[in-house]
Amino acid sequence: MKKIVAIIVCCISIISCHKQAGISSRSRVDFGRNWQFTKDSTATNWQTVNVPHTAQVEKLIVVNQWQGDCWYKKDFSIATKDKKSFLYFEGVMHETEVFINNKPVFKHKGGYTPFTVDVTPYVTTGNNTVSLKVNNHDNAVIPxxxxxxxxxxxxxxxxxxxxxxxxxxxxxxxxxxAANKTAGGGVALHFDEVDASKAIGKLKVHVKNDSDANRQITVKAVLTDSDGNKQEFRSAAAIDVAKNADVTATIDIDVESPKLWGIANPQLYTLDVSLFSNGVEVDRYTTKTGIRKIAITADGFFLNNEKLFINGTNRHQEYPYVGYAISDEAQYRDAVKIKNAGFDFVRLSHYPQSEAFLNACDELGILVMDCISGWQFFGEGEFLTNSYQEIRDLARRDRNHPSVIIWEVSLNESNMSEAYMKEANKILREELPYNDIYTAGWMDNANYDLFIPARQHGKAPEYWNNYSKGDRKILVAEYGDWEYYAQNAGFNQTQFGNLKEEERTSRQLRNSGEKRLLQQAYNFEEAYNSNLMGKNTIGHANWLMFDYNRGYSPDLESSGISDIFRIPKFANYFYQSQRDPQQQLAPVLNSGPMVQIASYWDAASSPNVTVFSNCDEVALYLNDVLVEKKQAAKGKAVLLAHPSIVFNLKEFKPGTLRAEGFIKGQKVTEHSVATPGKAAKLELSYDVSGKQINTNKPDVVFVYAKITDANGTVINNAANQVTFTINGKAAQLVGKNPMPAEAGIATIVLRTEELKQPVTITATAAGLTTAVLQIK
Known part of the structure; x- marks a missing residue:
């Protein structure tokens, strides 16, 4: 009997230990639902909102954008004071005061970087209230x-x-x-030596002891690859941590035959870091990372020992109407569109962008230039202090992302002082003291590893192609826009506001017509080809991926190769054609052979038909009659992998154009366009780009109403007013309604709060068959 009792006691003891270990691990709970919000200065008119949230839903073209104070508050419960409690805010625009139970506890300046509030000293067991006063006023001390x-x-x-x-x-x-430790805090993993056989690095784990007793700790790290294979690493010995003190544990990491992260096969590892005291797990932190080798040498840029010309774009993080308040899923969808356009690189102009977008770049194989906040402004005093802190925060937040290869610690197009540039680089190198950290600046300054001018900052026609300063490399950070619009206008963008050469500019809305959209594509193609001639150019990023709003101008900046609703223009397909047809990407992405006819083939179309393709040859048919089969014209001055192909038809004849792409004599792909008939109906669709609508948190997706003929061909000059209605409580329509179609497509934004039940959207327009779409 005694043995039985002893066994029972032992089992209870073991279960208790396991329970203690289980509940000891940290919890990270979404705190975005059911906030109270008001813009009322008396803070009396509250409404319930969910995060992400914008203080003001704006019009499509933002003029006199709302600025001011607003307030958020939320009740929450604390089960026990034996635990530490933190509130982690990923981004609030752009000055925030935090109150706990009406007591001011924290202030943050900066709209693009996260901050953590340790609320433990201010909360009580049971009910508590957190309140935020937020403002987005112009502020010369906040970058x-x-x-x-x-x-x-x-x-x-x-x-x-x-x-x-x-x-x-x-x-x-x-x-x-929050730890605010130079080259420390949190979890930092860096590999100093990487090749196909082995990766050697160090893991640093910062631990704080806020208890009233001295403790001993050990740390265990587990790296799990995409196939579930695990490798375990431990700290060499127990480490003493005095009460109210902190310590950093360092672990050597040695990975045999690592699965390398790259642009075509972005292998990721899950890193689990467990903290033990007296043999019991007291904390666990999990993140994803990757193992890769990058180098900028006299011969160019190398990824995993393979030379790569960096082909990329620029991105602003806004959506129409809701501004920056977009979901993690929407961030992922933007990254998918960037990759699908043929890009393997994105410059995050001109400020730190969301963690979700960086996670998507890690997952999809998109190289990143991480940027601090800056655009044509240089301040002194507190501005400098805040900018320097932003550099530290950016480095600490993003250092474990394999996608981040370049750090733009430069105030874009701003007249920075030598002292600022020196200090900015010094700070980043303090935070990231590794050999493969590369800084970039728009000024040609020796403090930076890489010179990143915009193409228009150089002089036509060579621009930066003859740049040479020893082994110093250049990445053209913006191109394809201004040198055509304003003949190398430089920074004086408003001077050319009345320029009438509409057909020459790269700034074209999607409804600008076939001729002007083709010109935009030709501009990008010409500049791309020119950049390839640069003697010391390791890559470039076009300006830009998506159209966006500008504070200083009452129109959309329309240099995007897709419009603000993420609908592609012709230029999108030029870039897509530059990807190697043999490259195979993840199923969620488009890859392989492609061919695209850049024509609407209506009465206004040119009989000279442009086709973008990455195939060896393209055959063009009109109404099933072969027009010609030809290869792209190549020559000494053409360095593009796949130049556009122009077929010269004698005249327009209505019907169907069909392009077939051939590789090594075999047909591998085709694309058709048909002359549209009379507008007959609406067709509804919505875009998820490989990431389904979140059913637990707010999400935003675009809903498109296409105006088509009876055969489903879009009427590309249609501008009909389309009215959208919705049936269902789980979502709302955001945007102008009725909405005029642009180039045959009317778009509205659907915001879901918690999509547990289907919603039905109906689109109507005078004289057209109604369309109905159910979203589950």
Missing amino acids: PGKPIKELDFNYYGGMYRNVYLITTNPLYITDAI
Whole structure:
């Protein structure tokens, strides 16, 4: 009997230990639902909102964007004071005061970087209230510092990124930014030596002991690859941590035959870091990372020892109407569109963008230039202090992302002082003291590893092709836009506001017509080819991926190769054609052979038909009669992998154009366009780009109403007014309604709050058959 009792006691003891270990691990709970919000200065008119949230839904073209104070508050419960409680805000625009139970506890300046509030000293067991006073006023001490009326983008107010309530034990792994440790805080993993056989690096784990007793700790790290294979690493010995003190544990990481992260096969590892005290797990931190080798040498840029010309784009993070308040899924969809356009690189102009977007770049194999906030403004005093802190915060937040290869610690197009540039580079190198960290600046300054001018900052026709300063390399950070629009206008963008050469500019809305959209594509193609001639050019990024709003101008900046609703223009397919047809990407992405006819083939179309393709040959048919089969014209001055092909038809004849792509004599792909008939009906669709609508949190997706003929061909000059209605409580329509079609497509934004039940959207337009779409 005694043995039985002893066994039972032992089992209870083991179960208790397991329970203790289980509940000891941190919790990270979404804290975005059911906030109260008001813009009322008396803070009496509250409405319930969910995060991400914008303080003001704007019109499609933002003029006199709302700026001001707003307030958020939320009740929450704390089960026990034995735990640490933190609120983690991914992004609030752009000055925030935090109150706990009406007591001011924290201030943050900066709309693009996260901050953590340790609320433990201020909460009580049971019910508590957190309140935020938020403003997005012009503020010369908060980077980028420039007032909206002179800025090339907008400061959309509100709590526009995720918020989390994090609970840990008093002995815990810190947050990298909140810890404020140079080259430390949180979890940092870096591989100093990488090849196909082995990766050698170090893991640093920062631990804080906020308990009232001295403790001993050990740390275990587990790396799990995409196939589930695990490798375990441990700290060499127990480490003493005094009460109210902190310590950093360092672990050697040695990975045999690593699965390398790359642009075509972006292998990711899950890193689990467990913190133990007295043999019991007291905290666990999990993240994803990748193993890759990057180098900029005299011969160019190398990824995993393979030379790569970096082909990329620029991206602003805004959506129409809701500004910056977009979901993690919407961030992912943007990344998918960038990859599908043929790009393997994105410059995050001109500020730190969301963690979700960087995660998507990690997952999809998109190289990243990470940027601090800056655009044509340089301040002194507190501005400099805040900018320097942003560099530290950016490095600490993003250092484990394999996608980040270049750090733009430069205030874009701003007259930076030598002292600023020196200090900015010094700070980044302090935070990331590794050999493969590369800084970039728009000024040709020796403090930076890489010179990243815009193409228009050089002189035509060579621009930067003859740039040479020893082994110093150049990446053209913006191109394809200004040198055609304003004949190398430089920075004086408003001077050319009345320029009438509409057909020459690369700034074309999607409804600008076939001729002008083709010119935009030709502009990008010509500039791309020219950049390839640069003696020291390792890559480039076009301006830009998506159309966007500008604070200083009452129109959309329309250099995007897709419009603000993410609908592609012809130029999108030029870039897609530059991807190797043999490259195979993840199923969620488009890859392989492609061919695209850049014509609407209506009465206004040119009989000279442009086709973009990455195939060896293209055959063009009109009404099933072969027009010609030809290869792209190549010559000494043509360095593009796949130049556009122009077929010269004698005249327009209505019907169907069909292009067939051939590789090594075999047909591998085709594309058709048909002359549209009379507008007859509407067709509804919505875009998820490989990421289904979130059923637990707010999400935003585009809903498209196409105006088509009876055969489903889009009427590309249709501008009919389309009215959208919705049936279902789980979502709402955001945007102008009725909405005029642009180039045959009317778009509205669908915001879902918690899509547990289907919603039905109906589109109607005078004289057209109604369309109905159910979203589950």
